[in-house]
Amino acid sequence: MVTIQEVAKKAGVSTATVSRVLNNRETVKEKTRIRVEQAIQELKYEPSALGRNLRNSESRLLLVLIPSISNPFYTEIINGIEDTAISKGYNILLCETDSNPKREAIYFNMVRNRLADGIILMDPTVNRKNLYDLASRHPIVQCSEFDEQGEISYVTIDNELAAYQAVKHLIKIGNRKVALINTDEKYLYARERRRGYEKALQEFDLPIESKWMRETGHLGFEGGQQAMRSLLNEADKPNAVFSVSDVLAIGAMKEIQLQGLKVPDDIAVIGFDKISFSNMTNPTLTTIAQPMYKMGCTSANMIINKIRGKEVESLILDHELIIREST
């Protein structure tokens, strides 16, 4: 491996001068610069970021932790993070955690070990102690999911309000038997959206029936499909479904159609996230749009500010109800 020493030797200068050329710092005579650059070329020198980072104690790398890359929900957020980070001279690395504490620990350690400067966390809080342990010593922000009791900065939307509006919409178009397809309540959004669902029912004096509520461990389509199948087995079938994610809603629609029922005539369906697929289904899916790209940008800005030692404030962004054919 070619080192800065060999370049210095070849160019007949000191390593200090080579370093100056490398970082186009201060004043280096044109003639020397050219000689050094030639030596770099000839030797195909590639500076080691390890040496540099060790000296500067920064890596300009951001870690983005997501439970699963296969979930289309994260796509736009990541785009926002990426664009913002790159514009500020940081690179991002995606880390899939599977919500697995062990995997998470690996990536947390990358920050502890200065391989990365900070973390944007989109996982639900798995191990509160580990998280706060890290947060107390290293830059970290939460995006979308966050810990209610904690003091880690976050950016998110008002999930309860959004769910409330979605269910209210279902009720207003004439459905009095609204079911809920939820995910594991380890997710904060799951808890909040259930609250919004219940709040809307209460407001219209509708009963909160556990026979119309399902919780699925599987975040994929199959989860929605299974939940819907189970709901349709009830003697008293719902005539509308609020699903906490588009993916689940699409699975639910599949099952409804499989049983020969029509969306929205027999059962109306509403999703959450406005993933790109939600426009490809038949019928197209009514859903809640989150400002995902903006959430990404915001969280990137927050973490970079934190790395630079600034104080940052948590933010709640606006969402929007997108009414389409399924309701």
Next chain:
Amino acid sequence: MVTIQEVAKKAGVSTATVSRVLNNRETVKEKTRIRVEQAIQELKYEPSALGRNLRNSESRLLLVLIPSISNPFYTEIINGIEDTAISKGYNILLCETDSNPKREAIYFNMVRNRLADGIILMDPTVNRKNLYDLASRHPIVQCSEFDEQGEISYVTIDNELAAYQAVKHLIKIGNRKVALINTDEKYLYARERRRGYEKALQEFDLPIESKWMRETGHLGFEGGQQAMRSLLNEADKPNAVFSVSDVLAIGAMKEIQLQGLKVPDDIAVIGFDKISFSNMTNPTLTTIAQPMYKMGCTSANMIINKIRGKEVESLILDHELIIREST
């Protein structure tokens, strides 16, 4: 920041001993070990991987470059890579390149700069010179996409054969007017699958008609939808479509149904990839399954072997035709 020196001082030993405790290397007396561990605890010492990596000149990090994380095609491959890498003590980092040479360069440089030990590349070859420049000096393997003329090891499937079988299936069930929805031929798979399509037509003495071939720049659903719309504008409409990806096929189905036609009765559709969505559509999509998880495992093994200085051989894995309702 707490360093190994401070720990050594606190424990009343040398840094060498602390390092030995850290790496549970060689022989350290139980009593000393405990003293050191206590000091580490008390000071909340977190070793810097930078120092370590610099000395050992390895990072145990693998970069995985994909054009877009939103493409569900990559999901299973990444799972395979991840599982294999972790079992061998490597961590992986996902890098989204957008097939953008600039982004790619950033990640290539991470390897040049020893921030990562090697790269698994799933991008089409954008800049042949850069690629071979990197490959000549650092470990890299290609997965799925690869450079036909190059000498970089790869793992992939026989795209031409798979496409040939798909189209043959369409013809055998009675369709003589088979259209092709393809992507940009910068992708090797696009070139190969077109060849397979043409080969099947030739074998059955069917003409290769450019009026039934479309190439879309957009890899999302909309791309498939637009291509299908354009195909349906032809005076002489096809009665079957081979689409080089499930995502495009789903877009195409959407458009067919939008125009009041039935799949597969009026137009049969076949996709490629067997993404999880392909089972959620109505009708379910006939497709070609690639051994994605295995491709992931294989490419991870290959890159790790390469990093360890071993010679590795390219591999072509088997695919499978999955016949469902759309044909």
Next chain:
DNA sequence: AACATAAATGTAATCGATTTCATAAAATGT
């Protein structure tokens, strides 16, 4: 007790860069 051997620990060099401070060389002023 004396010696040989094994185990435990320390010293100092090392990895590859950056940077402070000192010094040499060039430019400028009188």
Next chain:
DNA sequence: ACATTTTATGAAATCGATTACATTTATGTT
């Protein structure tokens, strides 16, 4: 031509770990 300021460069310390080699301490043998 000489003093002074400015500019360019080099020597050596530094970042935080690991490790070869040296040295000390412990253990066993006769």
